[in-house]
Amino acid sequence: MERLAEAVAAIALLAVMLGPLKSLWQGVQGTALRMAWPWCAVAWGTWGAALVVRITGVGEAGLQHALWYVAAIATLAPLVAILGGRWPTSRVWSLFVVLPLLLVLLWPVVAVIVGLARWDRFELEAPMLLGSLLVSVMGWGNYIGSRWTMPALAGLVGQIALLISLTPEIAADSLSPDSCSLLLCGILCAGSLWVWYWGRQSSQYLAYEESAWIEFQQLFGIVWSRRIQDRVNEVAREKGWKVRLGSRGWLDGNGQSVSLSGVETGEGLEPRGFLEWLLQKFVEPGWIAAHQPPEQ
Template sequence: MDRTVGRLALFLLAQLILDPGWLSAAASLLMGIAGVVLLWRGRTALRGTTLVLPWAWSLLAWVVLCGSECVIGVMHAQEVSGGEDQIRYLAAMTLFCPQLSQVGSKRPQWITWQLVVAIFLLVLWLPVFQVWAFSSIGHVAPGWMGGIFLAALILAGFLNNFPTRFSPTALCLVIAQINMTYTYLPMATTEVTVNGALLAMALGLIGIGSAIQGGLGCPENLRPEDRAWIDFRDSFGAFWAVRVMLRVNDSAARYEWGLWLSWNGFHQVEIVGSHADFRDGVREALITCLRKLLGDFVDDAWLDTRLPRSNTRKKGFEDLEA
């Protein structure tokens, strides 16, 4: 249902060529309300994780993005001109905040990291502040270096989340970011239009709906250790997933567990552990390792639902030999 609403909005926008005014303001307002409702519904899935702050940045970015087009539409309806590109630039830069907040979602620095995100946003806003400082109504011009930096940010955010099951959301977001910032990227000459901004909002709406519905879905009948790993990988992105994977594999090699962790789960790499006591010991060590590493990002309740504390009578790691 959520994806259908976004696709319908995208289809309708493709049929319209709008000028800024009451109609564009109304369209922005309706999509803004729909996005806020969807984001509010999705907040419960993040309970027990450090992703609540990236979610808050997502909500802020969405409100600012939709609100900026509402303001521009009302300005045109009231025949107040000037400053459109500045408003859109300020809104577009907020789209990078959720991804940066996600990168800093490790305890104990996950709360103070939000100050870094705020400072980063102010740095991105500097070209607008420069225009205001000179009392000019001219266009925002971050320059070649600024354009290259924005392109690098877009690419980094895309690579962090596209390899997960939330790849549809990552794809929608990267297209929306490009749509809102292409005029500032190297070799670009055209300006962002109201249709481009509305298209970015429609893509954002589709991305939000896809994320709430679970993206591409998660495989069923997974072992507890695989379930915890895949849920963590998809939620926190490739940057943290790779770091945790390296730590687990380092422990596996050091203590000769006879397994390794890949992007898709745990695999046995040598014929070891046929004795039941050995398997139980390895499973207990693996659970302890995973709970310690993932505990920097999620609470015990999140872990208990996916990776129960060590219990050698429960089926799980012992079937790796099969």
């Protein structure tokens, strides 16, 4: 009966994630993040395989723990891919950054496959744990401070718990890899639903003058957004513009929201044109137009 309950729960979890996966594919069209979507599909498939092994009880505990670890690392792949989401870098980022990083982090599993370690007892050593934690913080942390802060924090906590549970040197006896992996899987499903729901509410930002900029921040995270914001404000100082770029649009010298239509920006590059020029390194002009208010 317990196996049947786990099977039903696993099928439900995977089915729940199909909707957000499809929605995500639609959401990244016209952006450099299209190359991150296949990694999302890989992560979904990896969790599915791990859950099947869990339900059927095939293999020893070491095999199950190894699959939990593979699923956790696969979850990081799309998050790392997003950090390279800029044209033309995105075209080679997966091949020269994401894939080598995965191979390094998955070395404990590779060691088992080639016979350097035992299947019956899969464990992480401290150096590999530290590397995995660093990548986890980089990937999930990119969305802390955005609309996805809560799912990102939950995902980071779940990821850390699972990785620590696989490291006997520091794991508490009460921290089980099976329970931590199911916790992370549940967090990912809940987070996917959160992203899917709020992603359908993106039209709320059309009330802002620079709604495309706001939506860009939610999609690409704080790393790229901060770099664009710093670049725009650097040029603003050089050109003597009377506005600065904030997270919700343009600001005057006092940090108050202001519309460009009522501000003299000085000679040289026009602020909105320069911002859109920078955004086009990440998204197509059609994407920008689709996320701007109708009157823009």
